[in-house]
Amino acid sequence: MAAPSRDFTAPTVQLLTPEGDLRPTPEAEEYLPLVEALPDAALEQFYRDMVISRRVDVTGANLQRQGQLALWVPSHGQEAAQVGSARAARPQDHIFPSYREHIVGMIRGLDPVAILKLFRGATLGGWTPEENGNFHLYTLVLASQTLHATGYAMGLQFDGATATGDPEADAAVLVYYGDGSTSQGDANEALVFASSYNTPQVFFVQNNQWAISVPVSRQSRSPLSLRGGGFGMPGIRVDGNDVLASYAVTRRALEEARAGEGPSFIEAVTYRMGAHTTADDPTKYRTDDEVAYWTARDPIVRFRTWLEGRGASAEYFDRVDEEAADVAAGVRTRALDVTAPPRSDIFAHVYAESHPLVEAQAAWLEEYENSFEGDQA
Amino acid sequence: MTVETIADASAAAPELRGVHTLSMAKAINAGLREAMRNDPKVLLMGEDIGPLGGVFRVTEGLVAEFGERRVLDSPLAESGIVGTAIGMAMRGYRPVLEIQFDGFIFPAFDQITTQLARMNLRHDGGMPMPVVIRVPYGGHIGSIEHHQESPEAYFAHTPGLRVVSPSSPHDAYWMIQEAIASNDPVLFFEPKSRYWPKGPVDHDHAGLPLHASRVVRRGDDVTVVGHGAMIATLLQAADIAAEEGRSLEVVDLRSISPIDFGPIVDSVQRTGRLIVAQEAYGFVSVGSEIAATVAERAFYSLEAPVLRVSSFDTPFPPAALETEYLPSADRVLEAVDRSLSY
Numbered sequence A: 001m002a003a004p005s006r007d008f009t010a011p012t013v014q015l016l017t018p019e020g021d022l023r024p025t026p027e028a029e030e031y032l033p034l035v036e037a038l039p040d041a042a043l044e045q046f047y048r049d050m051v052i053s054r055r056v057d058v059t060g061a062n063l064q065r066q067g068q069l070a071l072w073v074p075s076h077g078q079e080a081a082q083v084g085s086a087r088a089a090r091p092q093d094h095i096f097p098s099y100r101e102h103i104v105g106m107i108r109g110l111d112p113v114a115i116l117k118l119f120r121g122a123t124l125g126g127w128t129p130e131e132n133g134n135f136h137l138y139t140l141v142l143a144s145q146t147l148h149a150t151g152y153a154m155g156l157q158f159d160g161a162t163a164t165g166d167p168e169a170d171a172a173v174l175v176y177y178g179d180g181s182t183s184q185g186d187a188n189e190a191l192v193f194a195s196s197y198n199t200p201q202v203f204f205v206q207n208n209q210w211a212i213s214v215p216v217s218r219q220s221r222s223p224l225s226l227r228g229g230g231f232g233m234p235g236i237r238v239d240g241n242d243v244l245a246s247y248a249v250t251r252r253a254l255e256e257a258r259a260g261e262g263p264s265f266i267e268a269v270t271y272r273m274g275a276h277t278t279a280d281d282p283t284k285y286r287t288d289d290e291v292a293y294w295t296a297r298d299p300i301v302r303f304r305t306w307l308e309g310r311g312a313s314a315e316y317f318d319r320v321d322e323e324a325a326d327v328a329a330g331v332r333t334r335a336l337d338v339t340a341p342p343r344s345d346i347f348a349h350v351y352a353e354s355h356p357l358v359e360a361q362a363a364w365l366e367e368y369e370n371s372f373e374g375d376q377a
Numbered sequence B: 001m002t003v004e005t006i007a008d009a010s011a012a013a014p015e016l017r018g019v020h021t022l023s024m025a026k027a028i029n030a031g032l033r034e035a036m037r038n039d040p041k042v043l044l045m046g047e048d049i050g051p052l053g054g055v056f057r058v059t060e061g062l063v064a065e066f067g068e069r070r071v072l073d074s075p076l077a078e079s080g081i082v083g084t085a086i087g088m089a090m091r092g093y094r095p096v097l098e099i100q101f102d103g104f105i106f107p108a109f110d111q112i113t114t115q116l117a118r119m120n121l122r123h124d125g126g127m128p129m130p131v132v133i134r135v136p137y138g139g140h141i142g143s144i145e146h147h148q149e150s151p152e153a154y155f156a157h158t159p160g161l162r163v164v165s166p167s168s169p170h171d172a173y174w175m176i177q178e179a180i181a182s183n184d185p186v187l188f189f190e191p192k193s194r195y196w197p198k199g200p201v202d203h204d205h206a207g208l209p210l211h212a213s214r215v216v217r218r219g220d221d222v223t224v225v226g227h228g229a230m231i232a233t234l235l236q237a238a239d240i241a242a243e244e245g246r247s248l249e250v251v252d253l254r255s256i257s258p259i260d261f262g263p264i265v266d267s268v269q270r271t272g273r274l275i276v277a278q279e280a281y282g283f284v285s286v287g288s289e290i291a292a293t294v295a296e297r298a299f300y301s302l303e304a305p306v307l308r309v310s311s312f313d314t315p316f317p318p319a320a321l322e323t324e325y326l327p328s329a330d331r332v333l334e335a336v337d338r339s340l341s342y
Helices: A027-035 A040-065 A077-090 A102-106 A112-119 A145-161 A183-197 A225-233 A243-258 A288-295 A300-309 A314-336 A355-372 B004-009 B024-038 B064-065 B080-088 B106-116 B152-156 B169-179 B230-244 B262-271 B286-296 B318-326 B330-341
Strands: A093-097 A173-178 A202-208 A237-238 A265-267 B020-023 B042-046 B070-072 B096-099 B132-136 B162-163 B186-191 B199-202 B214-217 B222-226 B248-252 B255-257 B272-282 B307-311
Touching: A027 A243, A027 B152, A040 A077, A040 A102, A040 A112, A040 A243, A040 A300, A040 B080, A077 A102, A077 A173, A077 A202, A077 A243, A077 A265, A093 A145, A102 A112, A102 A243, A102 B162, A145 A183, A145 A202, A145 B080, A145 B106, A173 A243, A183 A225, A183 A300, A183 B080, A183 B106, A202 A243, A202 B186, A225 A265, A225 B199, A243 A265, A243 A300, A300 B222, A314 B064, A314 B222, A355 B020, A355 B222, B004 B024, B020 B169, B024 B064, B024 B199, B024 B255, B042 B080, B064 B070, B080 B096, B080 B106, B096 B169, B096 B318, B132 B169, B152 B162, B152 B186, B152 B255, B152 B286, B162 B169, B169 B186, B169 B199, B169 B262, B214 B230, B214 B262, B222 B230, B222 B330, B230 B248, B230 B330, B248 B262, B262 B272, B262 B286, B272 B286, B286 B307, B307 B330
Parallel strands: A093 A173, A173 A202, A202 A265, A237 A265, B042 B070, B042 B096, B096 B132, B132 B186, B162 B186, B222 B248, B222 B272, B272 B307
Antiparallel strands: B020 B199, B162 B255, B214 B248
């Protein structure tokens, strides 16, 4: 039986049209001053971030095809949502990613080789959050990190590290997940806890239209942004292929969070141009027309068109391309140098304190492996 | 009345010194209070643990002394409780969580096994998770479905977790504090049928470390091992056996992960016979693990096969049948007879 026809809509915050014109939608008007206050250097940084993101992403995908990575999670198409939101965060903020936010980590100071190390099977983690701009580890069990983020935000409140009125010190938490993850219980429990404890937190959902092969319509009959209101917080729908709009709505929501006004829910509407992972084949479930529609909405082309209209030089764009190529080449070289960790890593840190079973097994494996020494000689 | 006025009205409980007679519920309450006084990073979270004091009143009076910031009545969502506690631990807190009943821990199973247990490993040792999850567990209270389960083996099977269960008020008082002091996550299983019987608690001397097993009754003929509420049953069985001229040595595991096998193996080397008793299902259980390990370490000492006395491998039945379902002193003695017949 066909479901009854019901009309759910939500307005979308968009500043740049797909053609690259600065023409805010009515919902976006209030954000215009935030964007107009951005210096040219910040705008150029957005562009540079997006171009580097795409080049590093291609590098990751190629390394996987060449058998150098077990898996790669492409971010192609989602650059504006990721760069805009990440650039809206302050250094003291904490970021809890899903597993696709490579450029967000890089913006926070993470060497992307750390991410490739994870996908190369050399680590279960890869980096230290406090040494990498408070960019926490990737989480592979969908939406688990939404609760960690909420608990962390509660801890900020307990510590008085937020809502003091000092914008240089007050911290907030920004958590990333996707349209598929919104169906998980944890994602919903996190919204309940965040709302209940009024946490300094922004939920940033990249709705890239597909959870592997399942369309977002299977996750939600209505725009995801409407979920915010149901949990007692603002729900904002933004054009996630518009870096200016993504920046502006995240910046506003983070400022409110740091000021003690509570959490927000942002749905960034974007598109996963590539496969879910390199193990996926999107030609089996989506049409060429759909891909063409989103290609015409490419976040980098749109922003470049606008920058060109503002007078950015061809030389600037060439320079960025060159820099991105250099970054990607360096990542590739260093990723190939990542080797297997020592076998003691199997046992180290399973427990923080002494554990007789694990210690006995570590000693046994060492003795066992050493017993073969000389056999191959 | 606001929490502040409750706090004003209630003089802080005096510091506990010397030996007092307490129920296990009161002993855990005292242990929690002590830990919270000693470390401002310790906080409690769970369902109904604030003004109500928890459905078993284990946290009674704590919100009055420490306030709502340290005793959090959470939304009704177990995964949310554990998941947010992970975030708090990342921030340097030491959350002590209450799962209301054994059978309600499973919504949190994913956060416990895939996140909490592995967080420190994933961070190369840089993110210890000092989180305690208190779980009232086990039968003998005549309650409805999901309120009398013994799920400890699921957690003992998970690397990265520690699992303990006290059998006496004294151990409960000290073990809860030691669990809170641990930098690893600890599942703290509280045998709810033992919440109310009273026993001596020495507030000055802890005795054994958290993961040590203990011989609680000396004997020569058969070693019987258990944990939690089963210790009371084993001691009862030992009394009856003594009347029949048989001497049982009773070992209280106290810790289920890791298991301190030393006292068990020592005992078996003297008695030559071992029976493992547990309220949980016997198949793939803590008892199975002990049987396998003792076979490996004390094979030449064994005069008889290691026997297990467990509940049946069926869901916990309607409470009207629980006395036939749960291992009793008589069922333990039946196993003693079988062991001695070899």
